[in-house]
Amino acid sequence: MTSSATTPLIPRRVLFGNPDKASTQISPDGSHLSYLAPVDGVLNVWVGPADDPAAAQPVTQDADRGIRFYGWAYTNSHILYIQDKGGDENWRLYSVDLASGAIVDLTPVEGTQARLQQASPDFPDELLVALNDRVPELHDIYRINIRTGERQRVLQNEGFAGFMSDDAFELRLAARMTPDGGSEFLKPDAAGGWSPWMHIAMEDTLTTSPVGFNKAGDTMYMLDSCGRNTAALTSLELDSGTQTVLAEDPQADIHGTLVHPTEKHVQAVASTFDRKQWQILDVTITHDMAYLRQVSPGDIDVISRTLDDGIWIVAYVVDNGPVRYYRYDRETRQATYLFSNRQALDGLPLAQMHAVVIPARDGLDLVSYVTLPVGHEREDDPQRPAAPLPMVLLVHGGPWARDEWGYDPWHQWLANRGYVALSVNFRSSTGLGKDFINAGNHEWGGKMHDDLIDAVSWATQQGIADPQRIAIMGGSYGGYATLVGLTFTPETFACGIDIVGPSNILTLLESIPAYWQPQIELFAKRVGDHRTADGQAFLTELSPLHYVDRIQRPLLIGQGANDPRVKQAESDQIVQAMQAKGIPVTYALYPDEGHGFARPENDLSFSAIAEAFLAQCLGGRFEPLGDDLAGSSLTVPTGAEQIPGLAEKLSA
Incomplete structure (x- = not known):
């Protein structure tokens, strides 16, 4: 082949080894920068001063699989991360005290899966966590102190696939699948139970979902395909039921949102047909986005922001090079290059990807x-x-x-x-x-x-x-x-x-994880129903x-x-x-x-x-x-x- 004579062979280790740095985040108060980087070949969380990333030190001690998912607590002095054992997806949630180095297992229950439900600046020392420690199929909601690990169950799940909460730690909506393959959202009622509020037809379930609430809590943002083909961003006034389309793309679903960290309104949305496109909804960030487009080639992602919205961490994705991370100061409108995720890719004969x-x-x-x-x-x-x-x-x-x-x-x-x-x-x-x-x-x-x-x-x-x-x-x-x-x-x-x-496919559906059971109708209606004779015959043919x-x-x-x-x-x-x-x-x-x-x-x-x-x-x-x-x-x-x-x- 021509390329054998003209193109150097890129070592597999360069392509498939650990990144140099990844998942870059700024602390809520802007004082520290964090990222994932190897320690003895295993990805761990590193933290350093925001103005001196080179001074970062590892703060976690994983020596096996590497940490892949982490984030800042609103204390500004704790890192939160999840880890499983051997890929079993029984995630445990941990907190790291940056001052003492102490690591606390917040969900020390074998054979269960923790899901972070809500973190809030209003309760910096606490989290809402979903945990299936009582019934494997269902996740109850707990309030957990990240310093002590003390936890208290605040809701016993009686059959829901998940919940929607807000910064006040109020559980605002519950979700469950319906026998027709659709989904149903329910609201708390005066009797302490849940009353049906909204039904989503089966054809819309994968393209319709809540995004969050506004600061006042009286409006919910949704990605909504009901009555249209592609999912639009809409606002739904909870009392009146008035729904307004805020942004849409006739070719692709709205799939990403930039939400103000404290005011909670959606400032921009992304959609991807062949390449990612941003639509600006809040004029206050128009100049920011215009400036950032000039900083570096590639598709832009704003991946982390301070609570006062003064500092953004911005990533630039290209097809033939590493991801480049910048620290952007909105007041001075200056972006400072931090690092790339794989420096060894620079200068290599990488190919272009064509849509x-x-x-x-x-x-x-x-x-x-x-x-x-x-x-x-x-x-x-x-x-x-x-x-x-x-x-x-x-x-x-x-x-x-x-x-x-x-x-x-x-x-x-x-x-x-x-x-x-x-x-x-x-x-x-x-x-x-x-x-x-x-x-x-x-x-x-x-x-x-x-x-x-x-x-x-x-x-x-x-x-x-x-x-x-x-x-x-x-x-x-x-x-x-x-x-x-x-x-x-x-x-x-x-x-x-x-x-x-x-x-x-028949044995696949018969052996899904217990915590997928609340969503079994998704598979039954879209793949085939393993619970019926006709469905079993159909799945066998596939x-x-x-x-x-x-x-x-x-x-x-x-x-x-x-x-x-x-x-x-x-x-x-x-x-x-x-x-x-x-x-x-x-x-x-x-x-x-x-x-x-x-x-x-x-x-x-x-x-x-x-x-x-x-x-x-x-x-x-x-x-x-x-x-x-x-x-x-x-x-x-x-x-x-x-x-x-x-x-x-x-x-x-």
Whole structure:
């Protein structure tokens, strides 16, 4: 390949290792800056003076999986973070006293999952936390002191999927699903119970939800698709019921909001068709946003703000470089560069990501993203190579999620190895209106898969992809799509990589986590009803497990043993079925992982295996396994001999 001679091989460690710094935040009072950064190879929270980030020191002590989600308490002297064990998603909530260094487990109950319900500047020492310690299916609401860990139950959940609260720690709304697959919001009544207030039809449930309340508490902001296709931002006066549309985008759902930290009104909204766009609703930030657009290339995200709104932390996302973080002073209107998330990316031959709209066979527009190897773009059309190349179709999970433009390590990795990377927002993907989501109802393995095949056909017809060298790869739903690709359309793909993908939709729905039970109608109405005979027959038809004899091409499977969503049994059973029929498969199992690979050592080891696998199937470049398996928990129950060099590394 041309790129082998002209483009340096980017080490996997640069692409898949820990970021230098991530999740940058400013303390509510603006005195301190925080971020995630490695300590001995494990992500922890660092805190330093806002005017001297280089003086930051680690304040947490995680030595295993790394911390991924954290935030400031309104005390300005505490950090809050969550952590699970081995990927089991039984999150515990911790507080860190920055003065003493003491770490308090605020939810020290085994086998339960904590969810932060509400933090408020009105109660800086306390939190509302949802915890399923009484009934696994339901989260009760507790008031917890972050200094002492003392907790008091303030509401016993009698069947709700969740609650909406305000800064006064008042539970304003309860939500539950209805038998028709819709949702219902209820308000507290005079008798101490809950009375129905608003019903959302099934077709609107994934595009309609409350955002928050105004400062007075008499108006609720909502993302609302009722009576329209794309979700608009609306304000709803709670007493009169008057609803006003504040912002909308005919092509895409409003999906992001900038809310004033104390006044609580929405100042700007974002929507993404192919690229993120901001609409300004509050003229007081018009000049701020205009200035920030000139500071650095890329799509803007305001990711943290002080309570007085004087300081913003702003991130700039590009497709061919690291995320750049700035500290923006609104009074002086000056943005100061802080750092990037991956300095090692600077100066590397990274490829551009192109947004394209691919027509599906029934006329739907599939917003997609294609990345070509550097040096292969045609001068007259940079979205096409001079000659067809091997391609990897990357299928996102969810399926109620979406792909977006920006830096993507998988796209860069594949492009650097000589492949075209293609990501497709197939029907059921979010952000593109309710009609697009609902077009995927009961279409797992059906029209959702047709969209992927249509994208492959487009890529070959456009001269982008070599039809004999196309792989399919993805995680969760993307893993399922991979198995569908190799069983339902067995001659389309040269190989497949399934990461934590379900093989049997019936057993998947029968084994969902207990705390998903309040939302079971979501799956029943949109995927299929595993509780009825007809539904069971339908789901069986959608399940690749029953078609393993059709598999003709190599398959690599990655699975976390502690996955609470797609249990290990989903991978075990298809591996066993393939073995029973004498069909080769490589199975990479990680005993300390859940739904995906959180530990960098595990992520790196799987990417190394996947790279060797793709090179063998598609003929691209690859970096030898080297020591990229070191420190991982990788086990390979079967098929190690199918990956060049893997058996030798494991035996060594």
